[in-house]
Amino acid sequence: MPQLLKVRNLQTQFFARDSIVKAVDGVSFDLNEGETLALVGESGCGKSVTAMSILRLIPNPPGKIVGGEIFFQGRDLLKISEDEVRDIRGNDIAMVFQEPMTSLNPSLTIGRQISEPMEVHKGITLKKGLLRAKDLLGKVNIAAPERRIHDYPHQFSGGMRQRAMIAMGLGCNPKLIIADEPTTALDVTVQAQLLELMKNLTREYGTALILITHNLGVVARYADRVNVMYAGRIVEKGTAHEIYDDPRHPYTIGLLKSVPQLDQDVKTRLVPVRGQPPDLSKVPEGCAFYPRCDFATERCRKESPVLETVSGNHEKACWIDVK
Amino acid sequence: MYAYILRRLLTIIPTLIIASFIVFSLIRLVPGDVIDMMVSQHDIGDAEVTRATLEKAMGLDKPIYIQFGAWLGKIALHGDFGDSLWKGTAVADEILARAPVTFELGLIALTIGLLLALPIGIYSAIRQDTIGDYIGRTVAILGMAIPAFWLGTMIMVYPASWWGWSPSIKLVPFSEDPIGNLKTFLVPGTVLGFALAGVTMRMTRAMMLEVLRQDYIRTAWAKGLKEKVVILRHALKNSLIPVVTLIGLQVPILVGGTIVIEQIFVLPGMGLLMLEAVNQRDYPIIAGVMLFIGLVVLFVNLMVDMSYGWLDPKVRHK
Ligand SMILES: Nc1ncnc2c1ncn2[C@@H]1O[C@H](COP(=O)(O)OP(=O)(O)OP(=O)(O)O)[C@@H](O)[C@H]1O
Ligand SMILES: [Mg+2]
Numbered sequence: 001m002p003q004l005l006k007v008r009n010l011q012t013q014f015f016a017r018d019s020i021v022k023a024v025d026g027v028s029f030d031l032n033e034g035e036t037l038a039l040v041g042e043s044g045c046g047k048s049v050t051a052m053s054i055l056r057l058i059p060n061p062p063g064k065i066v067g068g069e070i071f072f073q074g075r076d077l078l079k080i081s082e083d084e085v086r087d088i089r090g091n092d093i094a095m096v097f098q099e100p101m102t103s104l105n106p107s108l109t110i111g112r113q114i115s116e117p118m119e120v121h122k123g124i125t126l127k128k129g130l131l132r133a134k135d136l137l138g139k140v141n142i143a144a145p146e147r148r149i150h151d152y153p154h155q156f157s158g159g160m161r162q163r164a165m166i167a168m169g170l171g172c173n174p175k176l177i178i179a180d181e182p183t184t185a186l187d188v189t190v191q192a193q194l195l196e197l198m199k200n201l202t203r204e205y206g207t208a209l210i211l212i213t214h215n216l217g218v219v220a221r222y223a224d225r226v227n228v229m230y231a232g233r234i235v236e237k238g239t240a241h242e243i244y245d246d247p248r249h250p251y252t253i254g255l256l257k258s259v260p261q262l263d264q265d266v267k268t269r270l271v272p273v274r275g276q277p278p279d280l281s282k283v284p285e286g287c288a289f290y291p292r293c294d295f296a297t298e299r300c301r302k303e304s305p306v307l308e309t310v311s312g313n314h315e316k317a318c319w320i321d322v323k
Numbered sequence: 324m325y326a327y328i329l330r331r332l333l334t335i336i337p338t339l340i341i342a343s344f345i346v347f348s349l350i351r352l353v354p355g356d357v358i359d360m361m362v363s364q365h366d367i368g369d370a371e372v373t374r375a376t377l378e379k380a381m382g383l384d385k386p387i388y389i390q391f392g393a394w395l396g397k398i399a400l401h402g403d404f405g406d407s408l409w410k411g412t413a414v415a416d417e418i419l420a421r422a423p424v425t426f427e428l429g430l431i432a433l434t435i436g437l438l439l440a441l442p443i444g445i446y447s448a449i450r451q452d453t454i455g456d457y458i459g460r461t462v463a464i465l466g467m468a469i470p471a472f473w474l475g476t477m478i479m480v481y482p483a484s485w486w487g488w489s490p491s492i493k494l495v496p497f498s499e500d501p502i503g504n505l506k507t508f509l510v511p512g513t514v515l516g517f518a519l520a521g522v523t524m525r526m527t528r529a530m531m532l533e534v535l536r537q538d539y540i541r542t543a544w545a546k547g548l549k550e551k552v553v554i555l556r557h558a559l560k561n562s563l564i565p566v567v568t569l570i571g572l573q574v575p576i577l578v579g580g581t582i583v584i585e586q587i588f589v590l591p592g593m594g595l596l597m598l599e600a601v602n603q604r605d606y607p608i609i610a611g612v613m614l615f616i617g618l619v620v621l622f623v624n625l626m627v628d629m630s631y632g633w634l635d636p637k638v639r640h641k
Binding site: 094102 | 538547548556560636637
């Protein structure tokens, strides 16, 4: 599979009056065409900011991408002009956002909103766009799509809105869809249906997917590869298999213990990772996970670990050899 | 929707009646009534006999509530607003002759106000904290702080004494000379519009900033839309609801403003008619104009309510 996305040492920061929030602090990863990558981590660890940085959607001020490279099909997205990124947004890379209730415009019809990216990028008319919107709504399993395209978001349920968002993302046949916690606000059965739907559709169209979530349990079935993020950095990455069966970072191990897993004995107790995620405006030197880590040593407090190969493409950023 | 409009119209009626009654009584309490005026002007001597005859002839001898009842009854039954006490002409004719001037002034002021407020307010919001934003906000504060009567007077006085130029006050009918007609309204309309623009500009800016923070605006950017489309199609409509409400609330202020501005720029509208009537204690004209203005204001509020349906699909589907 040819490479689609190559992120190198991405650094995105938010500048407040007297502090700098290092939301993304040297993130690197790769993604091949058609592949599904899960980006996992607790709330506030910089997942959304990573995603928004890829499309250069960081609000400035207060935010700014201060360093790194983002190669998409060989082009560095951080070096091209605003017009050129705009051609990529919604066209080659589409985003599905985390709040289905508020991410659709309340005063435009669903059909119009689905048709819009196609009008802009494919130069089709609104009339054609609405026809396509109808097909797309059918594809995401919304009943009576010919009627539904004329509805406004408030006439849709949360799950239906998220389906509409997915339809909107698929319109231009993007190479990559970034789904930022596409299902968090929805109930569990709907979550599973939607993830299944996304998986099938991305497979059908050969679209690569970055699936952002804070639930390691959910992504087991849907992702090829997993990046675990902590405090703005990737602390472990590998295939879904490696991460689930052979986690090497204490944080990954903690996360796995904190979520129910598919093959797990129902009686196993869930243990949340103890402590609080760090304040990204004052991450201590040394390992950011140090204060919460059960294995921490003196070295962890002083020196920040870098990603090291465990085996093949499995990497972890930890001084300790935990098994 | 029609049921709603009907309900609104029905609730308007008692409001109008009460407001009319207040005006109707208050104006008769102003010291120096119409009889005093007539007597002193025609120099007929202040004999009690003439007073009584005049009062009786004009129906002013009866208690206020009887007069009011008669006035209201005639309007309700015959659409007759009564006659001017001085000229004997029908009040309705007087109002209809003057109303177009006031409407044109109000409409031009509102248009100029919005043409100033919306673009500057939007610009201020999307370029928040730039020099342009500061200039925009300063203009808004000036608009709110400078009274229209002061600005109007300055424009009448200073250019005339410095350059011998003053705004045209000769009113030609629109049908004969549209350009000349608009020229006459341009300066007073701008003065009044500027006063309205201040608040509207601030509101537009604030609402726009609020809307630009919303998730669906982020979605719009992520689709690859141009800034123009994001602002005009996705943000503007959603930020207009409070702005429209504000415009509705400004209509009474606008009416008050036209009265002052008409006097400064000598425009023969309802404002001047009203002022003349007050000076002469021409009760039927005062009451008629007030009722007419009340109707217009309530009508505008109804329109504002109805525009919510267009702006907000949630309202439309209720
Ligand atoms: N617009 C912003 N202004 C200031 N700080 C921001 C902004 N957006 C994000 N941040 C900061 O960046 C950090 C990372 O936020 P991000 O939204 O990426 O977290 P996340 O991993 O997506 O969390 P969640 O699971 O809650 O969505 C947070 O500490 C947050 O405070
Ligand atoms: Mg997020």
